[in-house]
Amino acid sequence: MSTSNKKRSNPGSLSHTSGAKRGRKTTSCSQCHARKQKCDRELPCSRCVQRGVPDLCRWPEREIEVTAHEAVGTADTQGTELGQLYIARGAPSFFGNSYFGHQVAARMIQESAPDLPPMSLLSSKDSLQSFRNDSGPFSQVWDLLGLLPRNKVTVDRLIERFLTEINWAIDTVHPTTFRSQFAEFWGRKFGFDEIAGVDLRWLALLFIILAYSVLLDGSSTTSPEKRKESEEASLRFYWAARRAIVISPSFHGESLDLVRAGLMVTRYLLYTRQAAESWLTISFAMRMAQAQGMHIDGEKWGLSRKATETRRRLWSNLYLLDKTIALALGRPYAISDHMCLIKAPENVWLDGLTDEQSALEVAHPLSRPTMSTVTLLGNGLAKIAGEIQDRCFGLYPASYDLVIEMDNKLLSWKKQLPAYFSVEHPEVSLDELHTFLPWHRLYLHSAFHFARITLHRPYLLRESITNRFSLSHEACISSASADLKVRLKSLGYGTAENMRWTLGTHNMFNSAFILGIIAVRRPHAAQTAAILNDLEEYCERLRKDVWLNEFGLAEVKVVELCIIRTTGLAQSARQSDEQPAMSPPEVVPDLVTHNGEREPMMAADINLEPNILGASPDMIWPAVWEDSNFAFPQAADLSTWEQMISEIAYHT
Template sequence: MSPKGAKRTRFPPDARSTARKRGRKITSCSECHSRKQKCNREMPCSRCIQRGVPNLCQWPGDEKSPQVRPQERGSTTVVFEADSQVTEIGQIYFARGAPSFFGNSYFGHQVAARMIHESAPDLPGMSLLSTKNSLQSFRNDSGPFSQVWDLLGLLPRNKMTVDRLIERFLSDINWAIDAVHPETFRSQFAEFWGRKFGFDEIASVDLRWLALLFIILAFSVLLDGPETPSPEKAKENEEASLRFYWASRRAIVISPSFHGESLDLVRAGLMVTRYLLHTRQVAESWLTVSFAMRMAQAQGMHIDGEKWGLSKKATEIRRRLWGNLYMLDKAIALALGRPYAISDHMCVIHAPENVWLDDMSDEQSSLAPSKPLTSPTRSTVTLLGNGLAKISGEIQDRCFGLYPASYDMVTEMDKKLLEWKSQLPPYFALDDSDISFDEIHTFLPWHRLYLHSAFHFARITLHRPYLLRESISNSFRLSHEACTSSASSDLKVRLRSLNYRIAENMRWTLGTHNMFNSALILGIIAVRRPKAPQTAAIIHDLQVYCEILRTDASLNAFGLAEVKVVELCIDRAKGFTKATDQHANDSNVDSINIMPNMASQCNNSGNGMNDVMSMDDLPSNALEASPNHPPGYSPDLIWPAIWEDQNFAFPQAADLETWEQMISEITYHD
């Protein structure tokens, strides 16, 4: 039986027989014929209606076979091709809410039309209705909409469950990292959940927004668990979160084939990158932030909104989104020693203004003035962070490029970092921050932590190649003190953050906090100088840090790897101290002094690379064993050349074998 209201047309015998004059007489439509089923010879026939594919019902060889254009549920309208209007393919693209960067010449809308109608991309004037044979149902496994159907199947069936997860994210995380506009996202979800079921409704699902929904659910599942979950519950939440995370990644990859780019797609890519930072997968985050950046560039976000003639509100939204991508791109590239995706000389965009316009109308926002830095807004962190990110990019270009950099260049970049630090407003100051605004603006403590961790990360990375270098003139003292100071300050913040609840811990780990581990730097310093006055305090803090992490039920494999590396450093430093103390008692030697006999062999030609001893500078008897050296002493005066290589990236904590080798070969100094 056909649905109520369905309109069917029976064709005269002569209209069906004009195409074939000889051979067997055709008595079935193409769909019924392929399935060897009896057809009632109507258009659409009852069999195609029952199968839910009335649009595929056609008469083989009929020169004037009608087409079905679905309209309302339960009814169809028959339209002959001679009566159809020619429609530009680009209209599909524009109708889906994704403005084209290069106007009609951009091929994104043609790709969308090809995926839906399988029309040639080089025929922009082709009639959409002339491609009737290529329409496929979402129930067809080989069709593009089967991908949408599979993704929708991953969502919880209960709307109340999804509502609860969304609200948990919006109330606990969203306001700290500027992920989405709450009211807009809620209205988009209500529209999505209220859609009707059917081919038209599946085709209208925006995968770009669906990718954003999935990654928000990935965070929310982790937030929704108990404060102290059992190991089984923690594992269950992690697996559920990973399912949503991979669903988001899948939607991001396939959505450009259905639609053009959109701000939702960029936001989804940004949130996926933050998810990887939260789980300490920094290497993979380099790929996701690059993809998100390409999606932003495809929409012209590297050109300031004022040049596009956009409203002030739209311009500021694009500036902030681009600024967040810019900061992560520079920081992740610097952490991994890989090229960044954004070239400053290819961009014409301004930093965000110190004003928050998201809750205003276009007319109100056009009249809203920017505030001075003395009055914080949610845009301030992006405004200031962009300045730091630009310095980070310059550090990578000038100090970690293809050509070796002099130490003078390092000191010059350090001055730029300190200058940026000195210009911070009091409520963001690294030393003795003014917290009087914190009760009014609840986002300030978290934005302060984001900026502080980003500063410490950039400064440690700049000076890290010189951490283990020694010179007679103490030329690298700046690098030693900078690494110790920034790593100690960052570890203090880590120790405080480990006592937070789930939501607070997640807010903290979404910044540059997890791009490097200050505990590893302090562990290396302790191994390098186990008898230094501050080493005992460093080892104590590192032990407390490891103990707290060991009791964290939500600690993943990457976090556990960091704990093991830090514990290696602690054991080696404590072992050396014990060995030297025992040796001193036996031979009345107070301490080890490995420098005097070899100092005269150094080429003391000033600061920089020439101040570093090489193996060729050692005397011939330097490698011989000495009864005054403790067990495990290495005769090398410097860290192996790989550490001093400016292109050497900090190894991942999961590479335990490399860390064991590095730690075992660090030379001891007083």
């Protein structure tokens, strides 16, 4: 091989020096130029490789010499410069070419922080040439693009539906930026090379937005067939988003769009009541954020104030979901606070401002609400939720004094809420001016009630001659009742309002479960009749929901099981007054047929066996309930719930 041939490694990827000849520059090899085909400017290029003539792929000698000289000079100046690998791949990452731990981050912070490279929707196609084969990741792009509607008007309508109905309440994307990104994406040239440059990180975000939008778009239909089509289309977009999230690191580095997509996939699972799976997706989204250094505050990186606040908000949303989902499921969370160095968001909204304007913007007091206020306050609640899991639900049992201490922290957080977010009797005069306030209020209230119920749940069934656990009894019934009241109101919403409501953290936990257990435990208490009335209305409204899926239906069945057990206990008590000689196994008969009014609702769904209560079970559920390591089984596990409720009723 000649010396000149050794030098020409990538003749088309570097620009020419001033010594190059003037006029039109050659952009194709000799073979592609003769056939008037687009060349990828590699040596040999992909076209010549496909035609089986890589040895005929040639470039003009003068151009080879110039570009070879430039390549050597560029390599000398670049060295191992921080972040160079990811910059070359078009990724908006700035921290280096591998994941770093907190020790490496600390060392980098002490030095001058690198600047963020400019973000672009389309990454350099030169970085994707290695994926040009049917067996590689590139083939996945064709499949994903094939799932998009062919009509741009359709996609435009779906995007606008999401931006106008959901985005402003849940802080997903900046509308103007997203519209311009979509215009750039749709305006690309359709061809092998341009498709190779599609940013899958942004495409994942587009897919999950479409997953929400098709449900909103089908909300007005009354046809079951049309609703079924909307649900199926939504699931296709949802799975496309998850697929794009998984494979995009094979093409690009991480990006904020990828983190946003992971966050919205998690919210989608909460919306559909799949809490267990949401634990996996929020963990993946958190890793994507950590890989970009989001666990280190933007001020430490020397980022602009606008970029810093954007990252803080996104991190805080992930943080709240991570802590609350883990607490609900009794599983480890993904974020270790002692390995993070990040501040809570400021009470200021910088989206739509330039970097210069953002630097001059003054943070507002809490008395003046902004779109960031809910994130700021939610971040504080998430820290308490994480501490509750660490100290009260860890590997070692916690004392009741510690439970009281954590309850005081929750109450202190509640007291510092501004008037418009107050848990009791909130000030609603600002709701008309700030349309997001009612929804943000619901998010904070539901998260607070969830944390307090979870904290006191192990002590709900405990009795004490000194009434020591009265705080837990009162806290559970107070928070569960307040939360159910809001849920009953939400069941009268339309599809858009209901989706805004259920995208909060609350939908992974149902306060109706707690109220049902309270009723079973105390069937003769003064408030039990009112609890049963509310639970019956709750189940009735849920069953009328045309969008109710199998996960929601499973929750309804569990609550109905509590209703039937409680009603049966009350009736059995009345019968025992009339027939005192009743034998113990007959205390709670088969309750499915005991109340004719509820028989159509339950008979086809739950098979209760009367002899369950007369047996000697190996597992005593009241004791298991009191175990701090116990977490609610999935609602779909109806047999477990049946056994638990039956045994709690038996030991009443």
